[in-house]
Amino acid sequence: MTAFATHIENGIAVVTFDLPGEPVNKLSAAVRTEMEALLTRLHDDAAVRGVVLISGKPDTFIAGADIEEFTALSSQDAAERLSFQGQETVSRVETSHKPIVAAINGACLGGGLEVALACHYRIATDHPKTLLGLPEVQLGLIPGAGGCQRLPRLIGARAALDMILTGKNERASTALRLGLVDEVVPQSILRQSAVAAADRLAREGLPQRDRKGGLTGLVLDRTPAGRQLVYRAARKQLLKKTGGHYPAPVAALEAVRVGLEQGITAGLAEEHRAFGELAAGDVSRKLVQIFFATTALKKDDGVKPGTAVPRQIRRLGIVGSGFMGAGIAGTAVLNVEVDTRLKDSDLSRVGKGLKAATAILKERLDRRRLTRSQYDRLSALLSGSAGYAGFSRADLVIEAVFEELETKRQVLAEIEAQVRPEAIFATNTSTIPIHQISARARHPERVLGMHFFSPVERMPLLEVIPTEATSPDTIVTAVRFGRRMGKTVIVVADRPGFWVNRILSPYLNEAGHLLQEGVPIELMDRTITEFGFPVGPVALLDEVGLDVGQKAGSVMHEAFGERMKPAPTLSRMLGATRLGRKNGRGFYHYKEGHKAGVDRSVYPLLGVHPADEVHEDLVERRLVYAMLNEAAMAFSEGVVRSPRDADIGAIFGIGFPAFRGGPLRLIDDLGPGRVVETLYQLQEQFGERFRPAPSLLDMARASRRYYPT
């Protein structure tokens, strides 16, 4: 393998990193060996005065470490050794007597940034794809090649921790402001300016860098006492954010702290020790699995490869300009830059929808993720009317009208009369079976479901639901479009509730049962957030809307019978016109749109007294197992195509704790036998709704699992 090509001009060696056969540059053991040999050669070559490291890939400098390589590692020791070797190689870059300039265009992430940090000078391009960051914590790891040491030394403890603990990427302009790069140039002159910098450094020595951050920076970043404050604040914030479930950010903080307080040698030792521990740990393994699953989903069109051709979507029509319709419109315009036409029966609703869709763009403008001219261009793609003007040229129409079968059928009929015969009709429904909506369609092969989650611009999942009549071309078009909207897309079967709401339904219903037994609201929600969900079930009901929840509940009851019979909770709440957050009256109080404590007047309404003594374990078990059992049942019915889709759907659609890997992964980890046992106990105590799924019994009997071990 030759990943590096060297070209020497006027004493400056331009080293081009271009990993053969790969779309991006990654760091692996082989690359590291080659890099070390190269460093030696450059050191020994008297004709070389300085070095430029540049990438031969169009959109990446170095994307990071080869993740597959270290997931193959068998032990903590091996992982620790990998980190140590990485540190050694990167240190050789730093200790080179000849100045090395990193010429950065495109992604410079993880190990890539760690290499760049060890270089003596960094020049980045102003290209939008130029991003610098240390995303390791997102995989449950920490930067293990000196990143926890060199970044705080370069940009200060506060800025470094902000990047390392969140794993976020910075664009070139921010990187320059932080002092992470020394220069930002247009891509067209990257190479020549890097060569000039190397030449200058070789002649004049390394540059003196201004320290950023002013007086506050002086106190907080450069005094031990100030840094103690920084560490303490960071630790507190971390615990609040991770609930103690994710060890990596805490370990990264420690590696930074040790390095700054006890010197770089101690810091590096702590860094590779922690890296080894984390890499061998369960959380990182789960997060890496999820990473691979989402990566695989990005290449999965939901149909057999080569059997379908996606349609190009030049114009998107959206019917229904409510919260969902506007969210879909704004997200599509932002991410796909597609001409989007909003239709609603009432012009004032159209205006509101346009406002809400534009607000998604405005938020990006305010955060400077969009320039003013980009914003102007994108917002001009949004328009609306009370009629179907403009729909004849729509390639995809997404309907997001009121959740009522006849209304949706009516819209479909109107659309079919308006659009060209090739256009696709997608219905955004959370509960109504798609085949019922398309029952009277002239072209059922071009009808499917696209179930977005609310708020659309933030929720990462999209369920695409073909019916038996839907053509492969239609499926692949919807999947690709959803992906371009920035969504992780799973293709699920046209069964009531599809996947996400199917497994959510018994869980929320169990929350209703618990409420009827007087389990305090805050206790239930706290139990579930401690389990790792972002919100508890009661708070979630408030968010979703109690009317929506009840409607979904009755659809599920009708479809699945006694097991899903709704607890009386929601109808009692609705009887008192409590709709949840949307009308400011739910299980919680709302003040100016913010949740403000449990509304205790709910208890008498439900005819219960909040119980004093509650077994939190049991509360957790009843809620979680209701979901696990339903997941097993739905999976055996073929609602999802694979355990991968099932778990990704639950994590991205409901916020199932990522460190637990998803419901099916959790069943595997607990062991189907144990899950069955627990379900039997619950069945005995609380009734038939906990009867274990037949597929779980089979799995327990045959000691089978969802995933290969």
Next chain:
Amino acid sequence: MLDSRRGRRVAIVAGVRTPFVKSGTVFRDVSAVALARHAARELLYRSEVDSREIDEVVFSQVVPSVLSPNVAREVSLLPQLPPSVPAYTINRACASSAQAINNAADQILLGHADAVIAGGVESLSDLPILHSRRFSQVLVDASKARGVGGRVATLGRVRPRDLIPVTPAIAEPSTGETMGQSAEKMAKENGITREAQDQLALRSHQRAAAATEDGRLTAEIAPWFTGPEMDQVITGDNGIRPDTSLEALAKLKPVFDRRYGTVTAGNSSPLTDGAAAVLLMAEEQAKAQGHEPLAYIRSYAVSAVDPAWQLLMGPVYAVPKALERAELTWAELGLVEIHEAFAAQVLSNVQAWGSQAWADRLGLAGPVGDVDWDRTNVAGGSIAIGHPFAATGARLVTTLAHEMRRRDVQFGLISICAQGGMGYAMVLERK
């Protein structure tokens, strides 16, 4: 007759406009560019045209913004259009967008284009206010001066009177006469009474109100969303007064000659903001793509008279010229749209078209014809609807073409008087 050697004919496929609103009201904070883009974008949707087919954008503006002098290019940079659509902006005063339509049509006739968007926009809320000539010179000198001291010294030359801003007036540069003064002069010289003017204004409002009520005018309008939640929707023109009366109009004081004058705010067109756009296509292309054109352009003509004479009499020459080119007589016109700058001007034009004495005076063979008000300005006119200078021509073409389709009228005409003593006329045909 507009029939090229290639035998092409130009179809008016669709026309859309913004609401026309009195300056300083709904569009107070809206730029002319935004108005123009709004009308043109809605035109693309309503016409159901494939936007990749658009070959050019011709727009017009009488008082352009210094910051975006070529509003047409801002229109053609709508993200719905390919960036490769060229665009230019013209000015023929109040006949501007009618002229834009003809420039576009000429390109189609020549075979240089198959589909063109033409229109016009005016925002009198978004007027360029200028510094005095002297103050501008001082600023330029100061920017060239050396050092802070030099700059301060240069700026010290400024006198208070230099700071009075210069606002553009609606006055003839050659005569210094304002438009209203010209209308006043025409009323006096042609013996147009106050009553006749107020009658015409009343009819304009009543007809515009009826055409708004029954949706004929509303159908031309792209709704405008406004308010903090964008849920206030403007679907109509806000200058139309359905409840006005002769008595109310009679109470208004003359503006330009307080003692002997007859021209009032009530019988003149108001200062207005708005935009209008029309999609033109070669007939065969339009039909091939399944469009049903509203009408076709049969002829047009432009004329000019000495501004020092009767400024707004241009149409008395343009109309017979356009009819001659169309090989038609006045009697064959099923519908006529006369731009109402002032009631005094409309009635002067009408008087001139209708008499042998005027024909002799103008050097025409005979009278053009008598105006039949049942077929003229049937949806009201500029006095009620408003008159955003460069948008009016496209508005008249749109209104006329829609009404021709509605009534199945074969021939229709628009007539516009314009600053500089110019007159403009266009003949449309239905089949």
